[in-house]
Amino acid sequence: MTRPDPLPSTGKRHPIFARVFARAGPAMDAQGALEHRRALLAGLAGRVLEVGAGNGLNFPHYPATVTEVLAIEPEPYLRRQAVAAARQAPVPIRVLAGTAEALPAPDGAVDVVVASLVLCTVTDLDQALAETRRVLRPGGRLRFYEHVRAEDPRLARWQDRLQRPWEWLVGGCHPNRDTVAGMTTAGLRLVQLDRFNLPAMPPLARPHVLGVAEWGRSTRCKEGRNHADDRGEEPAVGQAGPDRPGDPGDPRGDRVVAEGNPVGHHRGAQGPRRAHP
Numbered sequence: 001m002t003r004p005d006p007l008p009s010t011g012k013r014h015p016i017f018a019r020v021f022a023r024a025g026p027a028m029d030a031q032g033a034l035e036h037r038r039a040l041l042a043g044l045a046g047r048v049l050e051v052g053a054g055n056g057l058n059f060p061h062y063p064a065t066v067t068e069v070l071a072i073e074p075e076p077y078l079r080r081q082a083v084a085a086a087r088q089a090p091v092p093i094r095v096l097a098g099t100a101e102a103l104p105a106p107d108g109a110v111d112v113v114v115a116s117l118v119l120c121t122v123t124d125l126d127q128a129l130a131e132t133r134r135v136l137r138p139g140g141r142l143r144f145y146e147h148v149r150a151e152d153p154r155l156a157r158w159q160d161r162l163q164r165p166w167e168w169l170v171g172g173c174h175p176n177r178d179t180v181a182g183m184t185t186a187g188l189r190l191v192q193l194d195r196f197n198l199p200a201m202p203p204l205a206r207p208h209v210l211g212v213a214e215w216g217r218s219t220r221c222k223e224g225r226n227h228a229d230d231r232g233e234e235p236a237v238g239q240a241g242p243d244r245p246g247d248p249g250d251p252r253g254d255r256v257v258a259e260g261n262p263v264g265h266h267r268g269a270q271g272p273r274r275a276h277p
């Protein structure tokens with residue numbers, strides 16, 4: 001007898017992939033992915049929304065400075081595992097059914113959106129990134145760890161050719177997706193971007209990127225290093241950074257989310273606070 005799904009369905013069912021991923025995920029972590037997950041989450045603080053949380057492999061790595069995580073997962077089998085993982089997590093985590101294209105959170109509700117190995121899979125990247133922007137407070141950040149379209153044109157052509165069978169085999173994943181370009185098109189500003197190959201991954205799923213994009217403040221980015229903005233050097237992914245209002249270096253000075261106010265109470269404050277000189 002199958003166990004009842006404790007949470008409502010979103011219609012996203014990939015039962016075979018979900019079971020394969022639940023077994024393969026920890027193995028991938030053991031072969032190098034774990035250090036990237038840790039770097040992805042290091043230094044986070046405040047309210048976090050994680051999209052496509054899978055079976056909760058990130059959950060043990062949230063730092064204690066995170067006050068609350070809202071974890072969205074559409075696939076019922078993985079979501080049940082995420083609920084179990086949330087019970088063991090070092091910070092409060094609520095797991096909800098939902099998709100990146102229609103996030104169940106009010107405007108400006110969170111300090112940080114976390115996306116790991118998920119933007120390759122969402123059905124509509126533009127809509128998912130528009131939703132990311134919507135739920136972020138002004139100055140809030142997207143922390144991402146993804147595999148993306150290859151820069152090498154030969155590999156990119158193979159990613160295009162094999163897109164359909166790969167998508168079918170790997171739960172809807174698009175190896176040829178230019179996710180970083182999608183972020184800038186969506187109006188998110190890149191603060192940090194590191195690009196690397198994970199030897200454990202098949203060539204079709206290379207390279208990976210690990211980075212930070214920001215909504216609502218002006219920042220320039222160069223690839224592969226930290227980037228100066230109008231306040232001085234930004235920390236790298238994996239170091240403490242101004243991901244929460246009131247953190248050192250956050251010029252806004254207000255405390256709209258971190259003091260336990262109702263989620264979304266600062267709605268309407270979207271938009272850049274000042275232009276880059």
Ligand SMILES: C[S@@+](CC[C@H](N)C(=O)[O-])C[C@H]1O[C@@H](n2cnc3c(N)ncnc32)[C@H](O)[C@@H]1O
Nearest residue numbers: 052053054057075099100116117118121122123
């Ligand atoms: C490769 S798994 C990664 C899981 C997790 N983020 C991790 O890092 O281990 C991809 C995840 O994206 C989820 N997913 C697929 N389509 C989605 C969508 N439209 N919105 C949100 N999540 C989605 C899948 O159910 C799956 O949990």
